[in-house]
Each structure stands twice: as C-alpha cells, then as structure tokens.
Amino acid sequence: MSKPSPLSGFPELLPAQRVVEREIVASLSRTFELHGFANIETRVVEPLERLAKGGEIDKEIYVLRRLQAEDSDVDSGGNMLGLHFDLTVPFARYVLEHAGKLEFPFRRFQIQPAWRGERPQEGRYRQFTQADIDIVGRDELGFHHDVEVVRVMVEALDALPLPGLSFQVNNRKLIQGFYRGLGIPDVTAAIKAIDKLDKLPSDEVARLLVEQAGATPEQAQRCLELAGIRVADTSFVQQVRELGVGDELLDQGLTELAAVIDGCASAVNDHVRVEANLRIARGLDYYTGTVLEVFMDGYERLKSVGGGGRYDALASDGRTTYPGVGVSFGVSRTLIPLLADGVLDGSRPVPSAVLVALVDEDSRGHSLAVAQQLRARGIPCEVVAHPQKFGKQIRTAERRGIPFVWFPSADGSHEVKDIRTGEQVAADPAAWTPPTEDLRPRVVMKEQEL
Template identity: 60%
Template sequence: MARPTPLSGFPEWLPAERAVETHVLDVLRRTFELHGFAGIETRAVEPVEELLRKGETSKEVYAVGRLHDEDGGASSEKRLGLHFDLTVPLARYVLEHAGKLVFPFKRYQIQKVWRGERPQEGRFREFTQADVDVVGSETLPFHYEVELPLVMAEALSALPVPPVRIAVNNRKIAEGFYTGIGLSDVEGALRAIDKLAKIGPDAVAELLVKDAGATPEQARQALELAAISGRDASVAERVRALGVTTPLLEEGLAELVALVEAAEDRVPGTVVADLSIARGLDYYTGSVYETTLVGHEDLGSICSGGRYDSLASDGSRTYPGVGLSIGVSRLVARILGAGLAAASRAVPTAVLVAVGSEEERRRSEDVAAALRARGIPTDVAPTAAKFGKQIRHADRLGIPYVWFPGAEGDEVKDIRSGDQAPADPASWTPPAEDLLPTVQRT
C-alpha cells in the first residue's frame, strides 16, 4: 500500500498532542459540571433542511448517504447532513425531549462537528466543539446571561493558555440606537460594523450608506457608538452622551452594565463591553460574547455565543436560550503550534515492568496486574531485551519508572534520577505528580 496522502482540514494529533487535547477537554468538562451543567451527546446527522435553516450554505454542509441509495437520493426529506455546529442539534434535542427535561435546562456538549470550508490556520473541516447552554421554557431570566461568560472565564483560566479577553455587547443597544437615529436596516448596519476591524471606519461608513441605507450623519453616529468600550457604568454614560434615547436602548444598556460590573467583581480585567462586536447580532436577541487570547488576537475568536429568545419553538411553546461555544480544535492547534504547553509524557503509563526472559514474562504480568489493581497505569516491556534497552524504551515514551521483578525481591527505578529501591507491588505508589500525565505551560 502506498503511503497515504493527508487530508487537509482533518487534524490528527500524535499521542503527546492528544494528551494536551484530553487535558483541555477534561478541564472544560469538570468546570461545566461544577456549575451544574449536565452532559449530553446528540447524533452526528440532522436532516439537511434543518441544517440549512440557520443560514449555512449548502457548500458548507457535508451530506451523508449510502453509496447505493435505493431511491437515488431523490427524496430531499430523507437527505441527511453532518452537523456543522451543536446549536441546531440542541434545538432539535430540546423539542424532541421537552417533556422529559427540567427547565431551565443546563447542558454542556463536547463533540465533533464538520464544516466544508477552506482549511486554514485555526479552521478545520472536522473539529471538536465544546458548548455550554441554558435553555428555558417560555422565559429565561437575564442572570443566566451574566453566569455564562463567568463560567467560561473560569474554564479558560484553568487552561494552559494566555489570559483571555471576553468582549460583550447587547443586540438591544444596537437596535435601540439605530431606531433612535432613524436607521431601519439594523441587520445591514450590523454587517457593515462587523467589518470595522478589517477595513477601518472610512470603508465601513461607505458600506453603511451603500448597503444599509444610512445617511452620512447616521453612519457617523453608528461609528461613534461602535467606538465605545469599558468595564463599568461609564459605558452607558458615554452612549447616552451621544444624544439618543429609546426604551430598548436603555434596557440593553442596563443589561450590559449589570454584566460587566458582575464580571469585574468576579474576574477582574477579563470581560469588557465592546460596542463594536457585531458578529451574530442579527440572530442573537440580547447579550453576545466573543473571546480572544491576549497576544494571539490574530487567531480570532476562540469562543463566542449569546442569547436567543427563540432557540426552538414547537408552535405552542418557545424555548429561549443563552450559550457559548469553544472551538476546541482551534484552541488546541494554537497551544501546540505556539508551544504554549506540553504533556509530561506521551502515554498514560507510569511504570514499565521489565521482563528478564520470555519464560519469566508471566511474573512481570502479575506485577503489572497488581499495580493496575491499585490504580497505577502500568505496561509490560514488549521484549525480554537487555535491561538497558528496556529502560531506553521507557525513556522514549516518557515513562518515569521501570520495575525489575526479582527472585529475592522487586526493585523500582526512577529513570530520570537513577534512584533505585526495593518495592512491593502491593504497597508501592509513585508520587502523585507522576501517577498520570500532566500538562504544563511552557
């Protein structure tokens, strides 16, 4: 068989890299569960028509079907596609199981997703996402819009990454302000503002006039609003100083100030109100969040989300939600590519039991079984080579200890220091820091 050609956009980590990814996933899972979120997993496929409802183009959805489909794929209702995010599956899951769920429903979900876009740094065709959401039935209290970014800030602070900046905005502010200045195409204005960091204020002003129907004066006012940022109530004061007042604007300002002040108290310096954040505001209805790594802003947002007033609806009942999603593969790729962290070893094994001869392998396997029974990850040497070669095998894998069974008693060697001492498999335990692989910042 010829050497296979890698498929771009489908990352495969080596064992030591996978250990870093596993650490990230474990931290996220543990943090979410500490805050009362229950884990779920949904199927990988959804009906294509459901996937396309969120605005994804058909070019980005991977269709799924048998090579020899009996109906030739003629029935569009039966067409399935791989989910490109975890929000569409969540909406379907809530509708399907609403009678068995307790609301507010706090859920986290960590799964693979697939998106048929052009691969580039930080963007993959197959990647892992970690979502955390709270879904209500008919109503959902605002305090969950405050809780979600604080949970995410706690999770990210426990990862081997630089500090994060969570930028927050509120759809009500933009909509209320634009209405107040007589600008009716809110979505068009938001799409233009979303390009501010890429093309600058002059070009955005032109887009506001050309695509959103703004006058030059309205474009100037919209850019003044987008320039405001801060971590306290001064944000609202600066918005009001622009001379625009509407009930919806005031509601959005009150919510934004409550969020940033709570965050400044809990996680100082992490959350900032940034009224230029516009991505997603056309389908979010309240708070919206975008997260970047300080010093790695070129990577773009690693975690985003917001409030939906209608995550799902069955016609008689509406389920509002608020959530955040982390691009785990995107984050791990930067951790590995920038050398931000590394695993202490490539394998979980803490002890390699040496084999004196193949006739004595059973004895080595008995030692390994005794250590495993006490929760110590243990492997047995693959061959009865010279002990020096077996030690080198352990060293290549990063295994810290080699165990030598002996007729007059066993001994264990720390191959890093060279220290060797008598040991009993019924009682010996490695130091806590050596029991399992660890991931450390580099």
C-alpha cells in the first residue's frame, strides 16, 4: 500500500496538538457549566430539506449516501440526509423535537464537529469544531440574556491561552432604525451592503447602497458615517445622536447596545476587549437585535473567529415561537493556524508523567505493580516496553516527552529521576506525587510577534 495523501480541508492533529484542543474544549466547558449551561450533543445528520433553505450555503452541504444506494440515504420519512454545516440548524430542530421535556429558558452549550464543502484555506475547513452557547425562551426571552451570553463568552475566551481578542458588538435595531429614519427604501439591502465593508472599499459600498438599497448619495454617506463609529464605551450613543437621525427603533437599539457594553465592562482587560462597532451587521436575516463578531489580534486575516447575536424566531412549530440569543466560537478556525505558527503547543505528546523502568523481563510484574500504585493515585504512567540499559530507557522517556523515570529495586527501594534537571531522589510509590504542572500535559503558549 502506497503512502496515503492527506485530504485537503480535513485537518488531523498530532498528539501534542490534540492536547491543546482537548484542554481548550475542557476550559470552555468548565466556564459554560459555571454559568449553568447544560451540554447537549445533536446527531450529525439532518433532513436535507431542513439544511437547504435556498441560500448560498446549499452548495456546500455534504449529502449522506451509501456506496450501493441508488439514491441518497433517507430517513424514515423519506427525507434525504445531509451532514450539518453548523450547530444552529440542528439545535433549532432539537428544541422543537424535545420542547416538552426542556425547561425554558433553556441554556445549552454544544461543542461538536460540523462539515462544509467549501474551498479549504487557512481558518476554513471542510471538517471543523465549533463551540456554541445559547439561551432560548418560549414565546419570549428577556433582553438581559443578551448581556449574559456575551459576557459568558467573554469570560470563557479570556480563560484560554490565546492572543488578544476583540468582541465587536452592534445591534440590528440600531442600524435598521437609523436606515429607516434616513428614509432608505430597502433597509435589508442596506444592511447587506454595509456587511461588505470588510471586503470592499467604502466608495464601492456606497455604490451598492445607491444601486441596491435605493439610497441617495447623501444617505449612503450617512450610512458610512454610522459604520465608522467604533468605541470601547457608551460614548457611541452621543456620536449617533449627533448624526441627527431620529427613530423609535434606533432608540431601542442604542439602549440595548449600551446595556451590553456596560454589562461586559467589568470583565474586559488587556486580553479581551468589548467594543461597540457600528459597522458589524451580520448578513444573516434571522438576527433581530444584538449582533457581534470576535477577532483575534495578529490574525485579522482569518476575519472573525466567532460571532452570534439575537434571533427572535430560532424555531417555531406554528403555535409556539422560540426566541434565542447565542454566540459561536470557531475552535478549529482559531487553533489550527496558531498550532501551525507554533504559537500554541502541548507540553508533551503523551499523558504519562512517569516512565517506570524495567530491570529485566523477570521483574516486569514488579514494575507493573509500581505503575498501578501510581495510577491508583491519579498519576498517569507507563512501563517501558523493553528491558534495556537505563540510559536507553531514559532516552525513551526524553523522546516521548515524559518528565520522570521511576527506578524500582528488588530490595523494595525506589528512586525517581527528573530527566530535565538530572535530580534523582528516593521515593515511595504510595506517597510520591509529581509537581502539579507535570501531572497532565499542558498548553504552552510561546512568545511570538503577533
């Protein structure tokens, strides 16, 4: 069999890199659980009619198909099946399907892979892991949950060993009310045009506002002035007022955005910032209030590494509507470029903190007994595969990244060696414990120009 070639867009991590991913996921889970979010895991497939909504994403859906099937596999209702491309669509279905067994507001977090058949590039993969949190209500959901969800994700990402992060927040009511107050004929088209400011120059966006949203050149310029407001406090309220546009929806959006900025103020620091950025629009139509995107310092080329907002109709069964607010963080989108650049790495590729040496094959049982004593107290360890000279066994530990080598003796005495410092001391397998930082592999963030 020839050496296999990697599949583009389906990244696989080496053991030390996987340490980083697992620790990141564990840290996110701990923070979410501290705030009372319950973990769920949805199936990887959904009926194709639920996934495909006639949008741009339709051409990127992977369809589930058996090799010998004449047609794509179907569920019991005859629906074709596809792999989910995000966690929002399956979550909406989950809420509808299990609503009678859930307590609302329902607080959920979900960390799972998704699949998207797009052109692979840095930060965009065909298989990737996302971490989502959402709070969903039944028929109504208080605005204070918008503030809460944003703050929870701020705290969750602040706990991670990542470069600096910027939460850039806006409110759809604010921009819709502003455009309405200006008298722009097609508010939705105006939002979609402003959402292109990170891809197109401002004069091109102004042209789109005129041609697609029906704005006058003067109105287009006012829209660009609004989009240029970006501050880390609530001074944006006065800046918007000075633009001279009045509208009831605009007033509500200003109030809500100010509440989010104020609500996160005590959680921000040099590592994680929260800013009002009135350019952020999020082109998806289902957002109705708070909208946000997350950017990582030094990796602006990735565009946003997270985002989300308020949606007042996540799902509906015709009788009941389930509004929600949520934020998604791109685990793979963020970590894989950092791993490739050497910014993050695992402290060692194996979980073992100790390699138990082997004097000879006859003493294997004794070495295994020592290992079992260590494991019984939560110390990961392994016994060397083959009896060799101790120098070679130490080199085995070095290659595997194991910090300690344990030397048992036939007379019942034991010594343990820190192979990094060369220090070797007497030790009791029923009492000795490695330093806390050596007990498990850790995430190491290397100094680098960002």
